[in-house]
Amino acid sequence: MIWLDTLLQGVLLGGLYALFAAGLSLVFGVMRLVNLAHGDLIILAAYLILGVAAVLGVTPVVALLIAAPVMFVVGWLLQMQVFNRVLGDDILPPLLVTFGLSVVIQNALLEGFTANSQKLSLGPIETQSLHLGSVTVGVIPMMTLASAVAVIFLLNQLFYRTSLGRAFRATSDDVVTAQLMGIRPRRIFAMATGIAMVVATLAAFYLGARANFDPSIGPARLLYAFEAVIIGGLGSLWGTLAGGLVIGVAQAFGAAVNPEWQILSGHIAFVIVLLLKPRGFFPRATD
């Protein structure tokens, strides 16, 4: 029974990692941009939710609904004003810019909100749980996993069922030809980053409800997101979900053996997947 419990907790944890990774995966899939500031943008969104909740006196759920469109605009402007200027054949400038952005966001948050840890308080639901036979699972972790699946499903629908998604795929495959067909890649990129920021806001909501956050905590959470994206195969959204689950389950089983093995076993799973399938489970593009 302990195995079932471990598996279940690992899957739930994987949901959180997949949610962290979904925005990263989207941005990478569309424009091959590795956003090193993604973790810090999640923390920025968490502070935004916290700030909106405090200023307007609303619950974090309402604050999330207000913060999400704001973060969309932040993402849009960031792409239009900053990232678009450095995107090109060379992959180094965008990396450096996002790295710099990460430092800027951390220090701006530190200046504005101090180093104190904060948490989004959701009330009694935080500690509620469901009894499924012999195992108990928390309501919030369940919601996290459900949200991750829903986000991936919706993003996939967007990619393969809408004209915007067609534009995403076209730009991703061949920017020049897409331009010839009347697509403006800069706008498409801005749209993608905006949507990624909305997903990041959702991730921020669950992160803030699960644990404390402070300005410096972003990069630590980013590593698992990267691993999830790479295990799943670059550019594949369902792959990202699978990648998140693999890391979550590996960590849970590692911890069941000995907590010293928890983080390490996630990394070991990552290495094993890379050895067996160097391009991840479901690589979408060939580049």
Add this chain to the structure above:
Amino acid sequence: MFTRRKLLKSGAALAAGAFALPAMPALAKGAAIKIGYVSPQSGPLSAFSQADAYMVAGFLKAAKANGLDVEVIVKDSQSNPNRAAEVARELISRDRVNLILVASTPETTNPVCTVAESEEIPVISSVAPWQPWFIGQQGNPADPDSWQPFEYVYHFFWGLEDNVSVFMNMWNRAQTNKSVGALWPNDGDGNSWASEVGLPPVLAAAGYRLTDPGRYQNLTDDFSAQIGAFKKGECEILTGIPIPPDFTTFWTQAQQQGYRPKLVSIAKALLFPESVQALGELGHNLTCEIYWSPAFPYKSSLTGESCAELAAGFSKAAGRQWTQPVGFTHALFEVASDVIQRASDPTDSDALVTAIQATSLDTVVGNIRWGKDNVPPFARKNVAKTPLVGGQWRRQADGSFDLVIVENGNAPEIPLSGTLETLS
């Protein structure tokens, strides 16, 4: 008319002014005694340094009233050990300070003390348990026979053994099944708590059972394995020294998965009211160590203020609740002032060291005297211990938290302000 020439002129004047300003106090008070103060004012540890500005201003005012000609140069370690060593070197070689004060966490105190010891500049250090401070600076921390005392660096705080005994005293007061679950991370603090000088031998001697699932990494996202182990071991007492985000993750998950201990004694993570407030209702009746609170019966030797007055002054100036390091930031300056007044020549390192060694000062954190027999002989010269008691966070009707003193076995002069309550 605003001409280019004028602009250049005023620009130059502005630049000259900007450069001259920081240097001016040094020129004006050439004979002043210079004190360097290093603390983590920015970065993840900055919560420890909230009282810096207030205490420095208070010290300068009190020093002036006492007729002392002092200057304090404040440096920020940015919560980074490398930066701490760098600013210590700057203080010594560029600012030519006579005395250095350093506070908060081994990450700040140790690099500063190591630099100052080699440069032969006296240091008074605090707010780090003495073991990581003393042993952490040794060439070979693993070999007790090689440990050497220091000549120029002196530390006052409590040690691991005090924290262990405070927790044990609290647990002995409650009716439990004497089964303890331990949440110890794989860092300096976690490893020392789990070691032979930490909790396990004391627990065994007192007839307690320990469930220690093993060292985990900081910033872990899932504690199901530990919760499972604690449930299986029926641990009615929970202890540990996690960082605040990890404790929140753990404690929320523990509630979700139905682990409800009777007593929770957590070191480090529950130090600041903000961390406890972040837990909301879940923070009620958690216990922790207290090394300073407004209820301590001591007075400042510098200003004559009681602990309550000091805390109130700080709260008013900073617009926030008192925190435990507040008293120690003040005490550092108390000791500095006392030492400078007693030293035969406060600009001479050796005279200052002689004065530090002879210190016996009743400060706002209790009596500070080096060489007492409550410290093991190898560290006695450099370490002075201050009292430690046990506290319990009580949630008020308005959602804020009060830290109530519920255990004073090691320092009976500190009055209790409540009785220990169990969680269930």
